[in-house]
Amino acid sequence: MQRYRDGDVQAFDDLYARYRGPVYRYIARLLGTGHDIDAVVQDCWFRVIHHRDSWSAAKPLRAWLFRIAHNLAVDVLRSSTRSPVDAVDNVSELPDNRRSIDHWQFIRDCVERLLKLLSELPAAQRNAFLLKEEAGLSLQQIAELSDVGRETVKSRLRYAIGSLRRGLEGCEHA
Amino acid sequence: MPDPDDRVSEIYQASRQRLEPPGELDRRILDEAHRAVERRQRLPYRSLALAATVVLGVGLAWLQLHTTQIVEDATAPRPESMVQPATGDADHMPANKRREAPAPSLPSLPDIRSPAGLSVAPVAPPPPARQRQIDAVRSRPYADGEALTTAPEADISAAAEAGGDAEQALPGPGAPCGLATRPTDRAAWLAALRDAETRGDAETLACLRRAMREALDGALP
Numbered sequence: 001m002q003r004y005r006d007g008d009v010q011a012f013d014d015l016y017a018r019y020r021g022p023v024y025r026y027i028a029r030l031l032g033t034g035h036d037i038d039a040v041v042q043d044c045w046f047r048v049i050h051h052r053d054s055w056s057a058a059k060p061l062r063a064w065l066f067r068i069a070h071n072l073a074v075d076v077l078r079s080s081t082r083s084p085v086d087a088v089d090n091v092s093e094l095p096d097n098r099r100s101i102d103h104w105q106f107i108r109d110c111v112e113r114l115l116k117l118l119s120e121l122p123a124a125q126r127n128a129f130l131l132k133e134e135a136g137l138s139l140q141q142i143a144e145l146s147d148v149g150r151e152t153v154k155s156r157l158r159y160a161i162g163s164l165r166r167g168l169e170g171c172e173h174a
Numbered sequence: 175m176p177d178p179d180d181r182v183s184e185i186y187q188a189s190r191q192r193l194e195p196p197g198e199l200d201r202r203i204l205d206e207a208h209r210a211v212e213r214r215q216r217l218p219y220r221s222l223a224l225a226a227t228v229v230l231g232v233g234l235a236w237l238q239l240h241t242t243q244i245v246e247d248a249t250a251p252r253p254e255s256m257v258q259p260a261t262g263d264a265d266h267m268p269a270n271k272r273r274e275a276p277a278p279s280l281p282s283l284p285d286i287r288s289p290a291g292l293s294v295a296p297v298a299p300p301p302p303a304r305q306r307q308i309d310a311v312r313s314r315p316y317a318d319g320e321a322l323t324t325a326p327e328a329d330i331s332a333a334a335e336a337g338g339d340a341e342q343a344l345p346g347p348g349a350p351c352g353l354a355t356r357p358t359d360r361a362a363w364l365a366a367l368r369d370a371e372t373r374g375d376a377e378t379l380a381c382l383r384r385a386m387r388e389a390l391d392g393a394l395p
Contacts, residue, residue, distance in 0.1 A: 004207070004211075007211050007214065007215060009207065009208050009211050012204070012207040012208075012211075013204060013207075016200075016203065016204060016207070020194070020195050020200065020203075021190065021193075021194050021195070024193070024194065024195040024199075025190060025193050028193060029193075038195070038196065038199050041195060041199060042199060042202060042203060045203040045206075045207075046203070046206055049203075049206055049207050049210045050210065052210075107185075107188055110185050110188075111185055111188055111189040114182070114185045114186055114189060115189055118186075133183060133186050133187070134190075161182055164182045165181070165182055168181070168182060168185060171181065171185060
């Protein structure tokens with residue numbers, strides 16, 4: 001980010017290549033269908049571009065980037081009463097490398113169940129789960145980003161994973 | 175037996191593989207990132223160009239103003255310096271103040287812009303022809319036989335009377351009516367008259383007659 005701020009365009013290309021997927025999935029799965037995911041993601045990255053001077057080297061880039069994504073997604077969620085229905089993933093395109101068709105089908109079923117369960121989680125729990133899985137943030141970073149205490153985040157994550165685990169019964173060997 | 179939390183994470187990771195941003199979105203974002211850098215790189219040059227334009231504009235305006243001031247100083251009349259050269263104040267006063275100084279600020283000086291004022295200007299005009307003529311008469315040497323007490327006054331009167339024709343009557347000092355030398359006796363006057371009659375110069379003839387009348391107490395031929 002520092003290099004991009006200094007005018008190195010290639011630095012942004014590298015940064016975008018690293019975070020384009022996680023940011024997109026975080027926003028898409030937090031919002032679910034019924035929203036213009038592309039517009040929100042574009043808005044997020046445009047903010048990163050135009051507010052690059054507000055980033056300081058003291059802040060972890062990942063946390064700063066996902067804070068922007070989080071704020072945008074939360075704004076969209078607050079302005080909409082629509083509950084997320086996760087159907088954005090084209091699960092049928094999951095790759096099948098070395099596994100049998102049956103095994104691939106089994107995994108696909110598990111993923112579909114997980115995504116459905118995820119979309120049914122409360123937004124706060126879903127947000128905490130996605131920030132952990134997509135952004136790879138620590139509990140403390142999630143707490144700071146969500147403006148809640150670390151214990152609260154820990155609790156949310158515990159509830160989220162518990163719900164998902166119960167819904168994924170039978171997928172332990174997937 | 176794997177950790178249940180890890181299993182959930184693994185299944186979620188499996189879902190990530192095919193959910194990627196569309197290529198069109200990637201292109202828009204990368205284009206914007208490149209444009210933002212280009213805009214910022216152009217910004218110093220724009221600022222520099224703007225600053226240069228401002229400096230140039232100010233410089234041109236100053237030059238225009240300064241040039242106008244010089245032309246005004248060169249063409250504007252300076253009455254103060256003409257009527258009050260001895261004080262030196264006008265020379266020490268800035269040009270713009272001299273220009274702006276109102277005429278009433280010099281009440282003791284005559285207004286030289288009016289013809290009447292010119293006649294009383296302290297600068298001494300060149301002596302008029304009449305005065306030069308009188309001076310010439312006063313300074314001329316007396317010839318033999320002339321009355322020392324009356325001749326100068328007569329000459330002065332003649333010269334004063336001939337004041338209207340002074341410019342043409344006094345080509346030389348003391349010599350009236352264009353004569354090279356002033357006649358010293360009656361015969362010389364008559365010779366001069368005859369010479370004028372011969373030339374047919376009526377103007378000189380009249381002048382000589384007047385001068386001779388005055389010089390010789392009206393003893394005209």
